[in-house]
Amino acid sequence: MLGACGLVCAVALPGRTQPAPGGASPALASAQAYLVARWKAVAACDKRIELALDIDKAEPAGPVLQLKGKAKGTVPGPDGKGAAVDAVLAGRYEPASGLLSLDATLVPDDPDYCPTVKLLGRCVVVTGILTSNEKLMEKHRQERAALANTSNFRLEVARDEAGRGLVGTVRGRAFDCADMTLTRADGAPPSVLPAPTADTEKAGLGRVDGTPVAGTTSQAPARRYWLEAVGKRGDAVALAELGFLAEKFTTPPDWPAAVAHYRKAADAGEVRAQRRLSELLAQGQGVPQDQAESARWAQRAKATTAEVGRYCVAPAMVTAYRDLLESLKRDPANLMLSFFGTALTGLSFDEGSFQIEGVGVEGVTLTDGPFICRIVGRRVGASVRNLRPAFAYAGEDSYGRALYFDNRGDVAINEAVASLTTTLANKVQATQPFQVQPLGNNRYRVVLVQQLIATGTTHATEVTIAAGSLPPAVAPAPAGANPLPPNTPPNPASTPAPAPLPPPGNDDGSAAVIDAGFAEWSREWRADRYLLGSVQLGPRQCARDSCQVSGEFRLRRAGTVMSLPFQATLTRRGQGRPVLNRLCTTDRATGATDCADF
Structure with missing residues (x-):
């Protein structure tokens, strides 16, 4: 227990303050x-x-x-x-x-x-x-x-x-x-x-x-404390985050506060806030319903995204994509992995070259803020070859005769695997994201986001994009229109805005429960780091005592913040807080789905 003089009685600290060394400011x-x-x-x-x-x-x-x-x-x-x-x-x-x-x-x-x-x-x-x-x-x-x-x-x-x-x-x-x-x-x-x-x-x-x-x-x-401190200075990104917190992590949701934050952020040009404000205006949630104003905000968000997307398809940026992909192929960690893979499996891997078929933009917040350019395409010339011989030398017997292992069974398996893998590598569509950070004066830092294996090396470059090298601005589609026909890959001349999440409805505490689930699950992740409080609820389908909830969450991968979709299974016991049973997430880059049971 503390004494009568409180926590600290003695104040003087003799001999402990070191003088600043020569040259210190x-x-x-x-x-x-x-x-x-x-x-x-x-x-x-x-x-x-x-x-x-x-x-x-x-x-x-x-x-x-x-x-x-x-x-x-x-x-x-x-x-x-x-x-x-x-x-x-x-x-x-x-x-x-x-x-x-x-x-x-x-x-x-x-x-x-x-x-x-x-x-x-x-x-x-x-x-x-x-x-x-x-x-x-x-x-x-x-x-x-x-x-x-x-x-x-x-x-x-x-x-x-x-x-x-x-x-x-x-x-x-x-x-x-x-x-x-x-x-x-x-x-x-x-x-x-x-x-x-x-x-x-x-x-x-x-x-x-x-x-x-x-x-x-x-x-x-x-996190809320520092967001509020930054938001008081008018920072649009912080104001949008405060809106998400008021909506998703307050029980019941504080809709008036969420709308107020979204409106301030939207006025400052924050794209996510513009989209969400448009949705709330269309629903009449926390604000009088106004379809006309909703359409205006949706149009502004699409226009900003389309404007930023022009930089993703600039010739200098496309050149940077190719250079960084080649740099990743020459990464010593990748070469070492290929060497050991060949030694263990007897298969030789050649990634070929990435043929870009489309470019899209995502993660846009402000016209001068960071964003992600994602290229879509296929690998040309990718191949997998079997290197194992049908018979492997095993030494000599006591009579000096050469002995050989019969590897024909392993060779047949390797050749089948090589043929299937080569076919898939050249036909399956692949994607690769790049984190882009504006540096000012038409300069941009482009970082390749390593998705499957983190080599420990950051592959980045700087490009200068002159205004005259940008393609013409793409007129945004009307609110609610589908910017691309079904099954059409992104076109380099078009950068449509990502579709907003469907209305999530009232949050009954599910967001906090799912957030806690991700926090627990992420302790097992090796390369990725979950960002606490980043769960955004989407549509849900409920039966008598359970709900299937979908949405998005954010994680940090190789220094880049990414959004991924999730699906959660929740049950409710009586009128109590929902209980998380299962959580699944799908990596957009690979299509792989991973789940955790609770």
């Missing part, structure tokens, strides 16, 4: 002197959370400060009583963004821990009915496990607007909410730190999205 030196101190941390959303942070090291490492320290305090335990926190801190402060990030982990256990007492350097062994070294060690392990639940967390904070302290979020198993405020124990204001900017809040949001904490309920509130 004045801003870095000032931040270093200010951050090395004792801090009081309280949660604005739960007054029972009280932490004392002791940052005792701040070492310059290039443009940032590497921080180390300790944390102690109390948080609400599983039984509602106070639970202890005993952690070591490691993190960094970035003067460019003004964001302070700290990771707290349970203090390491003593490798020579003795549950009884030590005599002459040896642990006294106790064996009895009521107690023993084994029982005491088991109790110690349980206490350590409980302490790990409260002592492992992440902090992202920055100076507040008023300059009174540091504000931000905390995420961990022991934290049900996110808002956190840090103040120095001596009350010194953070005037030496830069005032928060849009980059500060975006850095906080990026940290939350990039380093999720599994098994915690504070992840979504932390």
Whole structure:
């Protein structure tokens, strides 16, 4: 328990503030002197959370400060009583963004821990009915496990607007909410730190999205906190995300708030918000029904998507696709995989060349925001050949006669597999996405999204697209019209907008249940990382006590955020919360479907 003087009594930290090395910027030196101190941390959303942070090291490492320290305090335990926190801190402060990030982990256990007492350097062994070294060690392990639940967390904070302290979020198993405020124990204001900017809040949001904490309920509130901070500055993408949260992750859905966020984002040109606002206006959900305005917003979304899609079919961009595909073929990891594949199977693989038959655009948010160009086509000249001989030399016998293995059965199987694989490789349509990031001044960074195997190498290039090299703008189809005839592949001269999801209806908590299911399932994924809170519900078909729900979710693959479809099977017991039974997702690139049962 805390004493009468509160969390922190002593303030002076003699000898711990290191002077900035020669060449360090004045801003870095000032931040270093200010951050090395004792801090009081309280949660604005739960007054029972009280932490004392002791940052005792701040070492310059290039443009940032590497921080180390300790944390102690109390948080609400599983039984509602106070639970202890005993952690070591490691993190960094970035003067460019003004964001302070700290990771707290349970203090390491003593490798020579003795549950009884030590005599002459040896642990006294106790064996009895009521107690023993084994029982005491088991109790110690349980206490350590409980302490790990409260002592492992992440902090992202920055100076507040008023300059009174540091504000931000905390995420961990022991934290049900996110808002956190840090103040120095001596009350010194953070005037030496830069005032928060849009980059500060975006850095906080990026940290939350990039380093999720599994098994915690504070992840979504932390994401909402930074989204609201960015949204207050008028960021259209953040406002659209807030609309999704108000609609999908509030029970019951807060339709007026969702519409308000969508309208602000749509006015700023956010394509997803324009589509969703169009749907809500058509349904009269959260706003008076207005078919004419709905059609206008749908048309604006299609026009923006068509305008951005012109860049996907620019000659410089098509050249970049081909160069990056060739670069992937020459990737050392791919060559090594091919070598071992040939050694194990006796089959030689030649990918051939990718013949582009169509180009589409997806993931458009703003005219100057990132987007995905997806090429569609077939592999020309792809082949698989058998390299195994019908008879393999096995050595000589005692008479000097050569011996051979009969491989004719394996050869027949290999040749059949090679023939089938070669046929499929040249006939089956394939797709390949590319992440495009505008850099300004007509320059774009193009990154090949590795889908099946992550080689560890980023294949990227930069292209310059002059306005005169773009194809003519494609007039968007009328609202509700099908932009392509059935079974027609995308045409390089046309970049139709993706069809919006059908109206999802009222969410009864299904989105949160499916989100938790993806969070649990994604722990088994190797290359992909699920983005918490990204579930968007689509249509559902319900029977008496079960529902089939479809929709989309987002994941991060090879540094690129992608949307994939899912199908979920939910049941309901009485009037309670829906229960997730099965979750399936289909990879658009490969067509492969994967499922998990719960």
